[in-house]
Amino acid sequence: MTRRTKTVKTPLFDRIFKPEHIVLSNGHTVDRPRSRTPLILIIMFIAIIISSKATGFNMEILIHRFNQFFTILSKLFRPNFGFLEKVIDPLIGTIKMSIVGTVVGCVVGLPVAIFASSNINRNRPTLLFIRLIISIARSLPTVVYAYIFVLIFGLGTFAGSLAISFFTFGIVAKMLYENIETIDMGPYEAMQSFGANTLQSFWTACLPQILPQFFDNCLYCFELNIRQSSILGYVGAGGLGILISERVSLRAYSDVGMILIAVFIVVWTIDLINDYIRSKII
Numbered sequence: 001m002t003r004r005t006k007t008v009k010t011p012l013f014d015r016i017f018k019p020e021h022i023v024l025s026n027g028h029t030v031d032r033p034r035s036r037t038p039l040i041l042i043i044m045f046i047a048i049i050i051s052s053k054a055t056g057f058n059m060e061i062l063i064h065r066f067n068q069f070f071t072i073l074s075k076l077f078r079p080n081f082g083f084l085e086k087v088i089d090p091l092i093g094t095i096k097m098s099i100v101g102t103v104v105g106c107v108v109g110l111p112v113a114i115f116a117s118s119n120i121n122r123n124r125p126t127l128l129f130i131r132l133i134i135s136i137a138r139s140l141p142t143v144v145y146a147y148i149f150v151l152i153f154g155l156g157t158f159a160g161s162l163a164i165s166f167f168t169f170g171i172v173a174k175m176l177y178e179n180i181e182t183i184d185m186g187p188y189e190a191m192q193s194f195g196a197n198t199l200q201s202f203w204t205a206c207l208p209q210i211l212p213q214f215f216d217n218c219l220y221c222f223e224l225n226i227r228q229s230s231i232l233g234y235v236g237a238g239g240l241g242i243l244i245s246e247r248v249s250l251r252a253y254s255d256v257g258m259i260l261i262a263v264f265i266v267v268w269t270i271d272l273i274n275d276y277i278r279s280k281i282i
Contacts, residue, residue, distance in 0.1 A: 190205070
């Protein structure tokens with residue numbers, strides 16, 4: 001006589017969320033958590049569908065017009081070298097704008113980072129307020145700040161330099177106060193015990209410890225700003241962005257290719273110089 005076994009279907013919720021009971025050889029039972037992979041995949045699938053609907057993503061258009069990508073790319077790879085003379089002046093303006101913005105942002109970010117460090121500034125309200133300003137400065141991309149400063153100060157590289165300075169200040173201050181919070185505070189406390197004030201103690205005991213990281217952060221921001229300043233002209237903040245916008249609107253992709261080559265050479269050269277400087281100071 002055969003014994004019939006009753007099959008009980010486990011609900012999907014239980015199979016995903018409830019732990020799996022495992023019986024060991026010694027008779028003990030342990031609970032192993034269920035894998036969350038199915039749940040994560042479901043959430044990702046729903047997020048992709050919602051994002052596609054919100055952005056108007058259309059796979060059919062992407063497939064039918066994908067050949068245009070190679071058409072434009074082929075024109076970009078045939079640069080118009082005769083256009084180089086018109087690229088030099090805006091490119092130099094972009095570099096100047098990046099240098100000014102980086103220097104101003106780094107110089108302002110250094111003292112602010114000191115008072116944003118919890119091991120230097122013991123005043124909690126002041127600490128939170130300074131960190132709030134730093135968070136605001138780094139919360140938006142440079143092009144957004146450039147648009148705001150263009151509305152305030154008018155068109156030109158001055159607005160672009162201010163935008164780069166403000167964003168650089170946020171990045172440098174954030175990275176630097178995190179470095180300051182990891183240094184050895186013994187020399188600083190010793191200087192305080194001798195009657196030195198906060199700035200004197202920091203200058204003597206802490207600055208030598210964080211100076212290499214500070215210069216490294218400045219070089220990193222300069223590399224970043226060179227790339228970002230190339231598009232600020234789209235909002236009227238000067239530099240190469242105006243020229244790029246003009247040539248793209250005219251569909252002069254060979255001229256755009258020449259601009260991109262010039263930017264690549266400048267960025268590559270700056271990267272090499274920065275790597276050499278880092279090897280000497282770190």
